[in-house]
Amino acid sequence: MRFRGRTRRDAEPAAPPPAPAGPPPVLVIDALGRKCPIPIIMLAERIREVPVGQIVAVLADDVAARTDVPAWCRMKSQDFVREEQLPRGWGFHIRRTY
Amino acid sequence: MANLSALAGYLDAASTEPLHPAAREALLRALDGAWADPARLYGGARRARVRLDEARARVAGVLGVRPDEVAFTTSGTQAVQLAMLGSLRARRRVGRHLVVSAVEHSSVLHTAEAHERDGGSVTVVGVGRSGRVDPDEFAAALRPDTALACLQSANHEVGTVQPVAEAAEACRAARVPLLVDAAQSVGRMYVPDGWSFLAASAHKWGGPPGVGVLVIRKGTRWRSPLPDDEREGRRVPGFENVPGAVAAAAALEAYRSEMEGDAPRLSALVDRIRESVTRTVPDVEVVGDPVRRLPHLVTFSCLYVEGEALLTELDRLGFAVSSGSSCTADTLRPSHVLEAMGVITHGNVRVSLPRAVDSSDVERFLAVLPDAVARLRRTAGVGPA
Numbered sequence: 001m002r003f004r005g006r007t008r009r010d011a012e013p014a015a016p017p018p019a020p021a022g023p024p025p026v027l028v029i030d031a032l033g034r035k036c037p038i039p040i041i042m043l044a045e046r047i048r049e050v051p052v053g054q055i056v057a058v059l060a061d062d063v064a065a066r067t068d069v070p071a072w073c074r075m076k077s078q079d080f081v082r083e084e085q086l087p088r089g090w091g092f093h094i095r096r097t098y
Numbered sequence: 099m100a101n102l103s104a105l106a107g108y109l110d111a112a113s114t115e116p117l118h119p120a121a122r123e124a125l126l127r128a129l130d131g132a133w134a135d136p137a138r139l140y141g142g143a144r145r146a147r148v149r150l151d152e153a154r155a156r157v158a159g160v161l162g163v164r165p166d167e168v169a170f171t172t173s174g175t176q177a178v179q180l181a182m183l184g185s186l187r188a189r190r191r192v193g194r195h196l197v198v199s200a201v202e203h204s205s206v207l208h209t210a211e212a213h214e215r216d217g218g219s220v221t222v223v224g225v226g227r228s229g230r231v232d233p234d235e236f237a238a239a240l241r242p243d244t245a246l247a248c249l250q251s252a253n254h255e256v257g258t259v260q261p262v263a264e265a266a267e268a269c270r271a272a273r274v275p276l277l278v279d280a281a282q283s284v285g286r287m288y289v290p291d292g293w294s295f296l297a298a299s300a301h302k303w304g305g306p307p308g309v310g311v312l313v314i315r316k317g318t319r320w321r322s323p324l325p326d327d328e329r330e331g332r333r334v335p336g337f338e339n340v341p342g343a344v345a346a347a348a349a350l351e352a353y354r355s356e357m358e359g360d361a362p363r364l365s366a367l368v369d370r371i372r373e374s375v376t377r378t379v380p381d382v383e384v385v386g387d388p389v390r391r392l393p394h395l396v397t398f399s400c401l402y403v404e405g406e407a408l409l410t411e412l413d414r415l416g417f418a419v420s421s422g423s424s425c426t427a428d429t430l431r432p433s434h435v436l437e438a439m440g441v442i443t444h445g446n447v448r449v450s451l452p453r454a455v456d457s458s459d460v461e462r463f464l465a466v467l468p469d470a471v472a473r474l475r476r477t478a479g480v481g482p483a
Contacts, residue, residue: 036432036443036444037401037402037403037404037444037445037478038478040401040402040444041402041478041479041480044401044402044480045479045480063432064432064437064443064444066437067432067436067437067440067441067442067443068442068443068444070440071383071440071441071442071443072401072442074440075381075383075401075442
């Protein structure tokens with residue numbers, strides 16, 4: 001039983017399921033050790049540094065980021081590409097759409 | 099509720115509704131006249147017993163059940179725990195499978211965790227973006243070895259009303275008892291029929307603290323998970339809180355009759371909040387079902403703001419509100435409700451209107467909110483987008 005598992009049905013899956021690697025990020029934001037909403041603030045601040053169509057990755061280990069990063073992308077119409085498990089925390093890949 | 103000024107800015111009725119004047123009066127009278135042990139045989143004891151049974155009948159009347167199906171507990175949480183553990187125990191031979199929704203109150207989820215640690219199995223049914231359970235998915239989770247299914251009447255954090263009637267129908271077909279945690283709905287809106295167990299809490303409807311209600315419908319298998327005790331029909335242990343039960347019944351009847359008129363007024367204020375927040379606060383998302391919702395509750399999340407900081411700032415400005423993203427809000431954190439819905443878990447504010455709320459309080463709140471959010475964003479270094 002997982003309360004914070006992905007129990008919801010992802011009606012709009014942001015990531016095409018078997019996209020093993022995808023294009024590498026052109027910018028990596030290190031938000032490890034930072035509590036939400038700091039990782040989202042850092043992402044919002046710095047996404048303009050990557051060209052439209054390119055990937056930015058956020059590294060975070062606050063479990064709230066697993067919900068907040070995809071939700072932020074949905075609210076801001078950015079493209080959530082995938083989440084990857086890291087030895088510590090997760091890497092979230094986002095494609096800048098505008 | 100005697101002190102109206104203490105209520106100014108109180109927008110957290112979903113945590114607890116201020117004591118209803120009818121409950122206060124009934125409580126004081128019962129403290130003086132119905133304090134004796136209702137299990138004894140002398141005059142004062144018999145009077146206390148009569149008052150307790152009257153209270154039971156009045157609560158049963160509002161809920162549309164038989165008086166002997168109603169037991170008073172010490173809290174909504176205790177009602178949930180007794181219903182779940184007692185049902186799981188009575189149906190152990192059927193199986194040890196439990197179904198709960200992902201957005202239940204922590205009392206349900208923690209009891210489910212305990213059941214799992216005890217060797218049982220649990221299926222958690224997810225929700226859509228609005229926080230609503232899909233009735234077909236709920237029905238599909240029921241199995242031949244399912245001992246119990248649990249679904250809240252409405253969500254305590256976002257106000258979304260759940261498909262209780264459909265779930266009850268599916269449970270009836272599968273011959274599985276359904277527990278409805280109706281803590282947020284009783285007294286405020288109609289709760290569909292067809293369940294086996296119902297749990298509720300008096301302080302949510304303007305009754306006193308320390309009184310919950312457990313309803314076990316006739317023919318439902320249930321065995322107390324606790325050591326033997328003769329009180330409350332052997333369902334709830336301990337000396338009965340007769341004054342509390344009397345006051346709870348008085349509040350429920352008063353609340354229920356007033357809500358006919360109050361619910362539309364509160365619901366219109368909630369619509370006003372939903373509209374205003376979306377228009378005046380940038381980067382905000384109002385969460386929960388906009389239509390199938392509790393009349394008095396609305397929740398929104400502000401990007402780039404810490405929930406606790408926002409609550410503190412609003413408190414400073416004279417408003418009592420709650421947050422699912424407050425780190426102290428729950429031991430399940432971040433909010434398991436917001437997470438299951440896939441919405442922003444930070445910067446979350448739950449506004450829930452008490453019965454007597456003044457619309458000017460709501461307007462004052464809406465007037466100060468945009469600046470409060472903007473100030474916190476500036477502090478966090480977030481410039482105007």
